[in-house]
Each structure stands twice: as C-alpha cells, then as structure tokens.
Amino acid sequence: MKKNSKDAIVNAAISLFNSNGFSGTSIRDIAELAKVNTATIAYYFDNKLGLLEYCFTSFFEQYISKIEEAYTLIDQGAKGCLKRVVANLLHYQCEHNHLASVVYREMSIDSQVVREIMSTYSLKEKYYFQKIFEKGFEWNEFRPHSIPYLIIQLKGLLMMPYMNTHYLREVLYIFPNEPFFEQKYLKEINFWIEKTLSAEIKAKKEALI
C-alpha cells in the first residue's frame, strides 16, 4: 500500500514535469494526480526538489548500470562495446522516455542539484566513454580524434529524440517511444560509429548492417 502511493507520486511527478516542466508543476498538482495528500509527498520526498532529485538519481543509477553492463565486453573490442552501450542506452531511454525527457530538460538548468548530478553521474559516464574511445584508438579500431568532441556528437545523437519528442511527433511524425523507432535509430547510430568513428583500415572489410 505504501509502496503504491510512493510509486503513484513518482509517476504523477514524471508525467507533470514532462508536460509542464519542473517549475510549472506544483506539489498540489502532483498530489491531485497521484490521489494522495500533500503530506504524503512531504513524508517521502520532503518537497518538490526532493522529488526531482529522486527522478535524477533513479534515472542515472540505471543509466550508468546500462553502460557498466556493456563495458564488461571491452576486451572483445572497443567498437562492439560501444555499439552495446548505444543499444542499451537507446533501449533504456525508449522504455523510460518521459523520465528521460524530464531529466534531460531539467539538466539544462544550472542548479546545485544539477551540479551534483554532473559531478557524479556525468563524470562516470564520461569516464566510460573515454575508456572505450582510448581503447579504440589503441587497438586501431577508431581513428584518433578529440574525445570530448566525440562525446558531444554521440550524446547529441542519443539524446535528441528524447529531448525533442514533441518536435519528432508533430513535425517529423516519428514516435520515439516505439520499438520500431528504437531499432531503426540504433542502425543510424551504428552507421555513425562505422562511418565517422571507425578507422579506415578496419572499416573496409566489415559489413555495415
């Protein structure tokens, strides 16, 4: 019963933060949608910021674990490992597309919470990307390149559909929450890995698929 009301609060918060933004949502709105009273929210999360922190943390805990899971494959090759990271993250975002939209949007506003999230999770993410790219350079799988600029591009490709879901739906008629999108878009990012990231020498023989 208690677990249920906590989940209901989180789901209501994600839904409202997604539609109206964090600042555009009140505790009262969340309580109403979750069918709880505001005291229950205060009991679990202190206040609205506590709820946002909870969203950030639960998103990034799983996000990082998806990267770590894929990183175990590093000794079989950097390219294969990176493709697995991308597949895992895309799937994770697709399954939690509302939460991803909320997190990515609110991360763009400078605040104490955001700085803390960056100094833990974003640095961890960077650490893994950096390791994969460095291994890829070392093993001649990737052409030597500025790692931060590669991270910008990779993250740009990964985040775009979930930062701009309305645009995708309304303008491009693409639905980033659907498995069809996930599969097709994964191929696009893999194509980017093959074409712009991979070293010429290695790339020539490998099929693109």
Add this chain to the structure above:
Amino acid sequence: MKKNSKDAIVNAAISLFNSNGFSGTSIRDIAELAKVNTATIAYYFDNKLGLLEYCFTSFFEQYISKIEEAYTLIDQGAKGCLKRVVANLLHYQCEHNHLASVVYREMSIDSQVVREIMSTYSLKEKYYFQKIFEKGFEWNEFRPHSIPYLIIQLKGLLMMPYMNTHYLREVLYIFPNEPFFEQKYLKEINFWIEKTLSAEIKAKKEALI
C-alpha cells in the same frame, strides 16, 4: 530611449529564462534586472508569455533566414548547400547561445505557443532540409535514406551543444559560445556530412579537409 528599455527587457528575460527556466522566472525578476517597472513590460509584451513568444519569433525569424540565405546555393550542389546551412546555423547559435538555449529548452514543453511555432518555423525548416536532401539523392551526392531520420541526426548534432551548455562547460570543459568551438565543431558536422551522408561514389575523390 524606448527602444533601449525594450531591448533591456528582452535581454533580461533571455538571461533569466536561461538561468532559471521560463516558469522559474517572474515578471518582477525581469523588471528588476532590466531596471524598468512591470507596467513597461506589460506595455511592450502584455505578459511573460508574450515575452517568450517574442523570443521564439525573433530567434526563428533569423534562424530561417540563415537557412534561406544558404539555400540560394542549391543549384551549385546539395552537399555544398547543406554545409553552408550548417555553417550559418552554427554561427547563429554561437552568437546567440543564451537565446538558443532558452528557445530549445522551452520548445521541449508542449504548449499552444510551441505548437504554433512548430507549425510555422519548424515546418519551414523541414521543408528546406527536405529539399536539400531530395536534391542530394537526385544528383547522387547523398546516399538514399530516410529524410526524417537524417533530420533527427543533423538537428541533434546542431542543437546538442546549445541545449547542454552547462554539461559542456562543467564536464567536458568545452565552451560552445567561443569561435574556436564553432570552427572545430563545424568540421565535425562536415565530417558527418562527408562520411555518413555522402554517396560512396562521389565521396571517394573529394578531400575532407
């Protein structure tokens, strides 16, 4: 004098929307920073939403004109034209990085204003991208491909640094408002155009620079 106070209001609004988000900013905050009284803001923009609309419109009017300017080159080739579009948009975003951040973030929240902006400017943008890609396919410059998926990638690459400026600064130590970044990142997107977009046949002879 009047022009000055209008500009001061717009600049204050962009700065505060950028730091605190649209919903996290009050008319009183804007009035204080712009050193005007709230009635002056009401006189020019009616209310906060009017100010946001003004930001959207002034951003996209220039944004679209940058695309149109580059599109005049289409008869000299689709790839060259696309590269010019990218260079123009990157330069424009770099010069107006606070405004770009505000616009991109607020565009991710579904609202009446956002839907209106999308049905005018985003459709216009899509029209030009579509034309350039179609010409590129027709002239065998680009490999045939799903246009919406190309637009997602291109816009993802273009918008990423301006939707995530704090991340770039705090985690990657990259400053997307600097001309150095603009030049280096332009090369990256051109590389994407050459490598993932261009047809193999044509690409082989052209130097990447």
